[in-house]
Amino acid sequence: MVGGAFSGKKKIFKGVRVLDFSRVLAGPYCTRMLADMGAEVIKVEQPVTGDDARGFPYVISPGNTGYYLQQNCGKKSISLDMRKKEAIAILKKLVAVSDVVVENFRPGIMAKYTLDYESLRAVKNDIIMCSISAYGQTGPLSSFVGNDLTTQAMSGLMDMTGEPDGPPTNVGAAIGDTIAGAHAFGAISSALYHRERTGCGEYIDISMLDCMFAQFEIAVQTYVLTKGEKNPRRAGIHHPTVVPLGTYRAADGWVVIGVFNDSAWKRLAEIMGKTELIEDNRFAGNAARAANRETVIGIVQEWVKNISVKKAVVLLQEARILTAPVLSVSDVINHPQIKAREMLAGVEHEGVGTVKITNSPLKLRNTEAGVSGKAPLLGENNRDVLTGIGFSSTEIDLLKKNGVIYDKL
Structure with a gap:
């Protein structure tokens, strides 16, 4: 059961299938938004451990944490060993019946498994693929390891945050990931609309650093328009130019x-x-x-x-x-405005009952967005998904026996 006074109205992306190779936050945040809008999201996870977020703090049940549940509610999970050629063959069969592929591996990893955009276009010409990475698919830093903290640091945001005489400070949420995820959601939505009009697919390259840099509403212009004479710096708890x-x-x-x-x-x-x-x-x-x-x-x-x-x-x-x-966080969780906007939704989860997670911030008049179900157990949907692309029960059992697929059921 999902909390919130949902009306039962149609969701915009009902009928859209997303194959989701992403993990932890930037990609899962994007695909959670797609799932909230009605897309069928099939999450591809590695065997045994699955998404790293399954091991993060606040364990709900073995392999499921509050962090994982919030970013992956309403999705399906399949678990495959991508080192095996049979797993790659399965994934390409899924691509053939999918609309969107999302991944947030380091650049080059998908090509290693012949799952890059050009390889997937050969399977389905109008596929939409979105790659999210710390620094993008091009440029001198494209191969660097990065995350929210590193992109906050390199974007200039940390240098702009904190007291003037104090150290650079990261903000209190992983906005490098969530902003990139939101941009990816917007780009995918645009690509789906473009495909509806033209029949053409698209490849989307989202850089967390690009998204963070684009957040500066005036700092970049301050530097550019003064020809570098003014280099914006952190001003603490008071705005440097608007007073008070x-x-x-x-x-x-x-x-x-x-x-x-x-x-x-x-x-x-x-x-x-x-x-x-x-x-x-x-x-x-x-x-x-x-x-x-x-x-x-x-x-x-x-x-x-x-x-x-x-x-x-x-x-x-x-x-x-x-x-x-x-x-404080406790204040806002219990605030009547948050309750009135139904920004917390209750999700029934095995063994623990109702778990409250953040709801979709998208409020639509004629359609609906919101939590559509719990987060899946690792490999929970292996059988249903594989049956849907033509595998028999015997074939699925053999794939499991041979270590191609995995579940914790």
Whole structure:
């Protein structure tokens, strides 16, 4: 049983079959989005251990963890030894009846197994293949080992995160993976639409580094448009050029406060009981406030330090000033907004009952997106999937006996 008030409306990718060679996060995040939209996702896993995420912390049952369950709910699992030619033959049979192939191996690995795009096109001319890697399929770093942390480091994001006099800091979630996964989902969706219109397949090369670099909304332009005279650096908890815009310590926690124009500055001054600031030329316009950044930050901090986060947020929201409390993970999990948006879904899992995982953030009016089932056991769907492409029960038993396929059932 899956939690959430799902309507039973049709899902957009119902009837689309995805062969998923990916593991851990970037690829599984993408294919989870496809599964949430109705695609049949067949996850290809190595024998015995399966996806590395099956061994990550917070074990639900042997071979299944909270990490694995969240990224792989609603998928099927087949487990094959890709070192055996029989396994490659099976996979190519599956390609022939699939729409999309997703992988996040290091560049060159799929070619080693004759599962690269050109080889798969020979099996199915209109196949859509998406490769996700740390640095992409081309360039001097293409063969380098990488992950979320390395791409945060190389993208410039870590250098932009943290206190000015502190070390470069990675953010608190693996956004290098999830942003790449979301971009891959968008590219695959576009390729499916293109194929619907033209009959042509596509090869998609997603680099985690490219996706991270593309997130800079102003830092790149700051450097480019000043011809390198300004090299953006981390500014800590306050924005370097929009003032005030940052995080402030209230009496019982932290609160975000932001002002983007003089009208909002006037309202903030009134709330703080400092109407004299409205006519003060030091604060007339953002450029002036930025020139007096530390003074502005100090004035706002002095006001908010003696009131509660709740009171500050109420006062500021009533005045239509940008604000929000800084919540912990436990706070946001239990927040009424998250509950109202049905961003947690309950999935029934063998031996443990209902496990709550994040739901799809995609909210559609006429169709539906959302968790469609539990994550599979390793090799749980071997028999069903192979039967679907013409293997008899006897042949499947022999494949298992010969170590071509594997399951923990």
